[in-house]
Amino acid sequence: MSIESSPLLPSPLPPPTPLLPRLLTLLTFTLHNSFNCWFFLNFTNFPPAQSLLSLTEQQVGSITTAGWLGILSTLPLVTLCTYHRTLLFLSGLLNILPPFLRYYTSLNQTSSTYTLICLSNFLAGSSFGIIGAWPAMLAQQWGEGERAGITAAASLANYAGGAVAVVFVPVLAGDGEGLLRMFEYQTWAAGVLFVGMGTWFWIPPLEVDEGVSVRVAVKVSMRKWRRLGCSGLIVGLTLLLQGMNQFILSSFGYTSTQAGIANCIYQATSAIVGVLVSLKIKDASGVRTTLRRMIFWGGLGYVLFAVFASIINEKTDEDVSGSLFDVVLVYFFMAVLGSTLMGALPLILLSCINIVNEDSSYSVSENVVSGLVYIEAMSLAAGMTYVTTEEEGMVNVLVVGVLLGVGILGMFWEDRNERKEKEKEAKGVI
Numbered sequence: 001m002s003i004e005s006s007p008l009l010p011s012p013l014p015p016p017t018p019l020l021p022r023l024l025t026l027l028t029f030t031l032h033n034s035f036n037c038w039f040f041l042n043f044t045n046f047p048p049a050q051s052l053l054s055l056t057e058q059q060v061g062s063i064t065t066a067g068w069l070g071i072l073s074t075l076p077l078v079t080l081c082t083y084h085r086t087l088l089f090l091s092g093l094l095n096i097l098p099p100f101l102r103y104y105t106s107l108n109q110t111s112s113t114y115t116l117i118c119l120s121n122f123l124a125g126s127s128f129g130i131i132g133a134w135p136a137m138l139a140q141q142w143g144e145g146e147r148a149g150i151t152a153a154a155s156l157a158n159y160a161g162g163a164v165a166v167v168f169v170p171v172l173a174g175d176g177e178g179l180l181r182m183f184e185y186q187t188w189a190a191g192v193l194f195v196g197m198g199t200w201f202w203i204p205p206l207e208v209d210e211g212v213s214v215r216v217a218v219k220v221s222m223r224k225w226r227r228l229g230c231s232g233l234i235v236g237l238t239l240l241l242q243g244m245n246q247f248i249l250s251s252f253g254y255t256s257t258q259a260g261i262a263n264c265i266y267q268a269t270s271a272i273v274g275v276l277v278s279l280k281i282k283d284a285s286g287v288r289t290t291l292r293r294m295i296f297w298g299g300l301g302y303v304l305f306a307v308f309a310s311i312i313n314e315k316t317d318e319d320v321s322g323s324l325f326d327v328v329l330v331y332f333f334m335a336v337l338g339s340t341l342m343g344a345l346p347l348i349l350l351s352c353i354n355i356v357n358e359d360s361s362y363s364v365s366e367n368v369v370s371g372l373v374y375i376e377a378m379s380l381a382a383g384m385t386y387v388t389t390e391e392e393g394m395v396n397v398l399v400v401g402v403l404l405g406v407g408i409l410g411m412f413w414e415d416r417n418e419r420k421e422k423e424k425e426a427k428g429v430i
Contacts, residue, residue: 021202022141028196029131029138029154032095034161035193036128039099039186040067040121041165041243042179047256052106052176053113061385064243066118068382070125071132075378078133079371080214085203091130092197096190098123103183128158132374136349136366141204145282152278152346156271159342162242163268166260217368221356227414228356228369231348232376233407234295237400238342240381242267244388244396249330251393252312253320262330266338274343281347284354291347292415298340299408305333306401313394341404349373355418 043049046060074091081087098120105116135154139147173179221228241248245266249259277294281287308329312320320326353369380403388396 021199024199025141025202026138026150026154028193028199029134030157030160031196032092032193033128033131033154033157034164035186035189036095036124036131037158037161037242038165039095039102039124040064040128041162042102042169042173042182046247048173048176048179052179053109053117055114059114061247061388063118063121065382065385067121067125068378068385070122070127071129071378072125072375072382073122074126074129075133075371075375078130079218079368079375082214084134084137084367085200085205087130088134088200088203089197091127091134092193092200094123094127095131096194098127099183099186099190103180103187106180106183129374129378132158133367133370135346136353136370138203140366148281148287148346148350149275149279151350152275155346155349156274156343159242159267159274159338160271163264163266163271166246166263166267170256170260214368217364218372220364221369221372224352224356226410228352228372229376230407230410230414231352232373233380233403234341234411235345235348235373236377236380236384237404237407238270238345239377240384240388240400241337242342243381244385245334248388248393248396251396252309253315253317254327254330255321258321258327258330262334265331266334266342269335269338270342270345273339274346277343278346284350287347287350287354288415291344291351292412294340294344294347295408295411298337298344299404301333301336301340302401302404305337306397308333309394309397 043060043063046057049055049060049063050057078087101123102117102120105113105120132155135151136147138154139150142150169182172182172185242263245263246256246259249262250256254262277290281290312326315323315326349366349370352373353364353366356364356369384400387399
């Protein structure tokens with residue numbers, strides 16, 4: 001089966017579900033995904049957390065690292081387990097319990113407070129380890145021409161939540177008392193999400209190829225290990241920036257508010273552009289063509305951003321934050337990077353799923369391929385989050401740039417190799 005004529009996802013369509021239940025199921029899922037990112041990014045503004053919980057800068061960074069490790073803890077489970085709906089309900093519970101733990105712990109501080117705060121982020125991360133692999137599976141309820149758009153909406157809802165978080169966290173939680181008050185608001189939001197989980201009972205059983213064991217599915221997927229590796233590298237770096245953009249930009253002299261707005265633009269543009277672009281894609285060929293364009297322009301945008309960063313790195317903090325030109329330009333670069341690199345996440349996953357299944361006689365399910373990509377991505381994000389808090393802003397920009405270049409060039413190199421293999425096969429047939 002050629003990539004041009006192949007469907008967007010390998011799994012067959014389940015029995016049709018009425019439109020209203022599908023919409024409510026999708027709404028609940030996107031709200032869970034958005035809330036997860038808002039909760040995960042509670043500590044992107046370091047000073048309030050340091051004030052409320054008496055933490056060092058490194059400890060605040062370690063809270064985020066605990067979240068990445070939480071994601072890694074459930075990714076093998078979501079990759080190997082076939083009880084997908086059960087895991088989705090588990091992810092919902094893991095998503096709503098941490099806000100209560102965080103609020104109670106912050107309100108009644110003891111010597112174990114820091115450990116429990118890290119645990120709350122670990123649990124939230126473990127929830128996303130399941131949620132993050134679900135958008136492509138959720139799209140099975142929809143028609144073939146709608147799957148790319150549904151996958152994008154369900155996936156990029158996480159970034160929409162992140163965009164809201166980085167704007168409203170400084171507003172709602174400008175100091176320690178405000179942060180505690182926001183923790184209380186999140187417990188109420190978690191209660192609403194718990195009620196919404198009832199809509200997930202409408203999700204029909206997922207159709208999978210029962211003749212394919214998990215071991216075989218992983219083995220078939222790993223035939224494309226270079227493709228999955230480059231994809232995981234790009235995804236991991238975009239997620240790293242999602243969590244650490246504000247910290248990195250602040251190190252160049254931008255104020256917390258300016259850096260927060262920049263990170264909001266980065267995530268908001270990824271959600272808006274990613275969904276709008278994906279809605280226009282109707283087949284696997286469109287996924288691959290669009291993805292190539294997005295990562296090319298994203299890579300070029302990052303090169304220009306790195307040049308800009310090297311220039312402002314020579315200025316004082318007051319000169320950077322006080323320059324309207326420097327502030328507007330960093331907003332522009334965040335919009336470019338968000339709408340290209342980060343907005344390409346659902347297309348990266350769809351592309352990997354299609355390519356793994358393209359030349360295989362087996363039907364490898366979406367959770368296996370997505371899980372393998374995310375395992376690498378989250379491992380990278382976890383390690384780089386720890387490194388980022390220890391290094392200067394320019395060093396972080398350069399390290400991310402080098403790794404991003406490896407991922408983008410590697411993906412184009414894989415495209416070239418796959419195209420040559422197809423040409424050889426075509427000549428052999430002739």
